[in-house]
Amino acid sequence: MTALRGVGEALAGRLRKLGIATVQDLLFLLPLRYEDRTRILPIGSLQPGARAVVEGEIQLTEVTYRGRRQLLCRIADRTGWLTLRFFHFSTAQQHALARGTRIRCFGEIRRGPTGLEIVHPEYRRVAADAPGTVEDALTPVYPLTEGLQQGRLRQLTAMALRELPQVREWLPAAVLDRLNLPTLHAALEYVHRPPPDASLELLAAGRHPAQRRLAFEELLAHQLSLRQLRAEVRRDPGWPLQPLRPLAQQMLAALPFELTGAQRRVWQEIAHDLAQDHPMMRLVQGDVGSGKTVVAALAALRAVEAGFQAAVMAPTELLAEQHARNFAEWLTPLDVELVLLSGKRTGAARSRALAALASGAAQVAVGTHALFQGGVEFRRLGLAIIDEQHRFGVHQRLLLREKGLASGRYPHQLIMTATPIPRTLAMTAYADLDVSVIDELPPGRTPIQTVALPEQRRDEVVLRIRDACRQGRQAYWVCPLIEESDQLNAQAAEETAQALAQALAELRVGLVHGRMPPREKEAVMARFKAGAIDLLVATTVIEVGVDVPNASLMVIENAERMGLAQLHQLRGRVGRGSAQSTCVLLYRSPLGQIARERLAVMRATNDGFEISRRDLELRGPGELLGTRQTGLMQMRVADLVRDADLLPQVHEAAELMLAENAANIAPLLRRWIGQDERFAKV
Ligand code: ADP
Ligand code: MG
Numbered sequence: 001m002t003a004l005r006g007v008g009e010a011l012a013g014r015l016r017k018l019g020i021a022t023v024q025d026l027l028f029l030l031p032l033r034y035e036d037r038t039r040i041l042p043i044g045s046l047q048p049g050a051r052a053v054v055e056g057e058i059q060l061t062e063v064t065y066r067g068r069r070q071l072l073c074r075i076a077d078r079t080g081w082l083t084l085r086f087f088h089f090s091t092a093q094q095h096a097l098a099r100g101t102r103i104r105c106f107g108e109i110r111r112g113p114t115g116l117e118i119v120h121p122e123y124r125r126v127a128a129d130a131p132g133t134v135e136d137a138l139t140p141v142y143p144l145t146e147g148l149q150q151g152r153l154r155q156l157t158a159m160a161l162r163e164l165p166q167v168r169e170w171l172p173a174a175v176l177d178r179l180n181l182p183t184l185h186a187a188l189e190y191v192h193r194p195p196p197d198a199s200l201e202l203l204a205a206g207r208h209p210a211q212r213r214l215a216f217e218e219l220l221a222h223q224l225s226l227r228q229l230r231a232e233v234r235r236d237p238g239w240p241l242q243p244l245r246p247l248a249q250q251m252l253a254a255l256p257f258e259l260t261g262a263q264r265r266v267w268q269e270i271a272h273d274l275a276q277d278h279p280m281m282r283l284v285q286g287d288v289g290s291g292k293t294v295v296a297a298l299a300a301l302r303a304v305e306a307g308f309q310a311a312v313m314a315p316t317e318l319l320a321e322q323h324a325r326n327f328a329e330w331l332t333p334l335d336v337e338l339v340l341l342s343g344k345r346t347g348a349a350r351s352r353a354l355a356a357l358a359s360g361a362a363q364v365a366v367g368t369h370a371l372f373q374g375g376v377e378f379r380r381l382g383l384a385i386i387d388e389q390h391r392f393g394v395h396q397r398l399l400l401r402e403k404g405l406a407s408g409r410y411p412h413q414l415i416m417t418a419t420p421i422p423r424t425l426a427m428t429a430y431a432d433l434d435v436s437v438i439d440e441l442p443p444g445r446t447p448i449q450t451v452a453l454p455e456q457r458r459d460e461v462v463l464r465i466r467d468a469c470r471q472g473r474q475a476y477w478v479c480p481l482i483e484e485s486d487q488l489n490a491q492a493a494e495e496t497a498q499a500l501a502q503a504l505a506e507l508r509v510g511l512v513h514g515r516m517p518p519r520e521k522e523a524v525m526a527r528f529k530a531g532a533i534d535l536l537v538a539t540t541v542i543e544v545g546v547d548v549p550n551a552s553l554m555v556i557e558n559a560e561r562m563g564l565a566q567l568h569q570l571r572g573r574v575g576r577g578s579a580q581s582t583c584v585l586l587y588r589s590p591l592g593q594i595a596r597e598r599l600a601v602m603r604a605t606n607d608g609f610e611i612s613r614r615d616l617e618l619r620g621p622g623e624l625l626g627t628r629q630t631g632l633m634q635m636r637v638a639d640l641v642r643d644a645d646l647l648p649q650v651h652e653a654a655e656l657m658l659a660e661n662a663a664n665i666a667p668l669l670r671r672w673i674g675q676d677e678r679f680a681k682v
Helices: 009-017 023-027 091-096 150-162 173-179 184-192 200-204 209-233 247-254 261-274 292-305 317-334 347-359 394-404 423-429 455-470 486-503 518-529 564-571 593-604 608-618 644-660 662-673
Strands: 033-035 051-066 068-077 080-086 102-108 116-119 122-125 139-141 281-286 309-313 338-341 364-367 381-387 412-417 434-438 449-454 474-478 509-512 535-538 551-556 582-587
Touching: 023 150, 033 200, 051 080, 102 116, 139 150, 150 184, 173 644, 184 209, 209 394, 209 423, 209 644, 209 662, 247 292, 247 317, 261 281, 261 292, 261 412, 261 434, 281 292, 292 309, 292 317, 292 381, 292 412, 309 317, 317 338, 317 364, 317 518, 338 347, 381 394, 394 412, 423 644, 449 455, 449 593, 455 474, 455 486, 455 551, 455 582, 486 509, 486 535, 509 518, 551 564, 564 593, 564 608, 582 593, 593 608, 644 662
Parallel strands: 080 116, 281 412, 281 434, 309 364, 309 381, 338 364, 381 412, 449 582, 474 535, 474 551, 509 535, 551 582
Antiparallel strands: 033 139, 051 068, 051 102, 068 080, 102 122
């Protein structure tokens, strides 16, 4: 593919920084969105929030000092007037915007102090008899424009589009025949320059066939890249972990319960991987309460008994602390030394822990992501366990691998998740991993009963809490998430805790929220676990992992605002013992359609896989809640959730290419993820 022609050295340099070196790279720099500049709108028809082209005659231009120096320019057409507001302007600009001049401008229409306005519009002078059309295609807006104007990018892509015939088709004909989508050339032409009659709505939702054609190719490229990565990683040297002492055995013997069949099977799969001289990359999926922690502890002990260290990374401080407690209970009797490293544990305690890890005196480290940040050194890390990291994607897995590289060998990785995703999604997002599923709950669990009640019946719920606690059980009350503000959430939780403590004077009420110092949080959790607190009021910090089997009542306030995955995680905090557990979803009316369906799903099933399937159905296309938000995979056009229906064909195509078109794989990857360092093996 040709290098960029007619591009100066300075511009070429800037483009290179964006990873753009060839005409093809430009063509695959896809627009983020589109603007309709194909029509000039009458000023009188403008709505705030719209981005529009308008044209008018300047009636007045003046510099004012309202708060700060600014240039105001009023333009009018036959239907109305509009203010243009500039905070940065030159004297020349001010003079050019003289009364009587005709200008055409583009920008976002906003409601200003005196009427509609555009702040810093794009504009140019036009002759009074200039043609009424502006652009003959929708205007693409490109991403990543540091040091590069949109206008320049549009020129560049226009130039690149003229060389479109050179862009090669790498998909096998057998795949294309079945795909029933536009050709690559037609798709690229369309997304860079959609015709004026193109549906902005369809494009914005990413559902246009041209976009789907590209999404298919992108998904395929990612799939192939992960499959290749998987093959490469399996050739890398690792540490074969052979038990020299029977620690895992001893832990098993000391457990107060038997492993479930599923736990035993998964532990065997892990133990088998760990014995190989290539690094394990295994994901364990298991619904909430399926008992993943025990399996993780066994794996950690396998590393220890083979003479290595293990690191356990939890998503929150709270969970790291709980893991440290649980692990200590199992490991300390075996004389295995464990340290807790959390981001907020500083000073002498931290220094001691670091020294113990560096010398090898401590064999297991538990902590948050701080575990793998600078300053933490292991003497001989054999296994990294990652628990419940929803945002732990390929990039993080690779980084972690590199961090653990020692003496030319890579540590094993075990990733645990309670966020089940349907099989086709898992096969895509985790194509570089082996997957184990703990598909069985420990015996003796009574299914959780879930009820949804309107906010007006709060008093009844409070009475239920009293009853449950009188019977020696414990309860959670989860406060609503107000917005992305720790402080407001903490405040709301405090108020709720006070009100509940008043209403339930005979109960011991505790409180945890994200803004409490870790030591305090830890103390409250320990007291709750020990039964010294009856009712724990909490923010969603307890969403993942918290394990107190005696708690059997969960109240979730404003449940209508939460997603299914989150509700399922929260509900999973109860039903961990043998007592009948109840989850009360308090909601505020009126319920929207989706919220109503979500609550119905929660009442109907306790099965995490079923819930995630329904979750995907309920998220309509275009709703950006999917993997994009969970950070599983970042892509340019494709969206794992929105385009999930393409995945079976993507997987088939990947098989076919690996078997019959292997030579096309490298150029395809180069096209889609070539300069993307996420996948570059360092
Ligand atoms: P999760 O998979 O959600 O992380 P945990 O590991 O926290 O689940 O386990 C949930 C609870 O079940 C814990 O109290 C744990 O001790 C208990 N548990 C785990 N495995 C078994 C088992 N085989 N039999 C009985 N209880 C078990
Ligand atoms: Mg867990």
